[in-house]
Amino acid sequence: MKLDYSATGWPRVVIGVIAGTMFCSGVALFVASFRFDQMSEARFRYSIMVNTLLPMVLAAPLLFLLLTKMRQLAIAHREISLIASTDSLTTVLNRGAFKMLVDTCLKQATRHPAHDDGAFLVIDADHFKSINDQFGHQKGDVALKIIAQTIQDALRQGDIVGRIGGEEFGVFLPGTGLEQALVVAERIRLQINEADFPPDTGSHTLSVSVGGAAFGRNADYDDLFRVADRCLYSAKSGGRNQVIFERLVA
Structure with missing residues (x-):
């Protein structure tokens, strides 16, 4: 021990x-x-x-x-400190703490050019309002917990995940190339599809749309979020339950 x-x-x-x-x-x-x-x-x-x-x-x-x-x-x-930086429902980082940690990683990457590539994901639950309407808000909270836990289980040590909106999560993958980031994003999407919801019946299939931004160097949080959010919008408008990536141009 x-x-x-x-x-x-x-x-x-x-x-x-x-x-x-x-x-x-x-x-x-x-x-x-x-x-x-x-x-x-x-x-x-x-x-x-x-x-x-x-x-x-x-x-x-x-x-x-x-x-x-x-x-x-x-x-x-x-x-x-944990309470101040953690989302009380899902126990992942809240928006402020997530942004602060990502900013810190990006600044460190600028000082170490050999390790400055990475990816930024924005993950949004599909048709979340209908989940609340059909199963109730308590079950909606359970769905968010399942999504958050599934995301955490799919990540490596050193990756960062936070709840950045009502049913929206951000993921930062330092030192991850575009192809590997796509694999991670698809794994998250598929595992959420396979989650048992509601836990007692498993009668509903959860799904998420994922927008991603891969970057090389000198990346900025706001730029990464803007590109990933634009890809998320494309995934939503293209039918949901899919991953769309774009490379951030320095």
């Missing part, structure tokens, strides 16, 4: 308590050492014992309490 040495993990608390207690004992012994030559042997042993054990008795509990509180604060901060 991999130990968690981050600010939210217990190993950091344990290490902090041990290191802090040893430091306090060392300081106490250092201060007492200036009087060692004036002590009898019995007094010397007593001083060593007191200056070793007393910090352990006093410092260890205080350090444990302090570091435990710091760990709790770190966990609370992480949860607040």
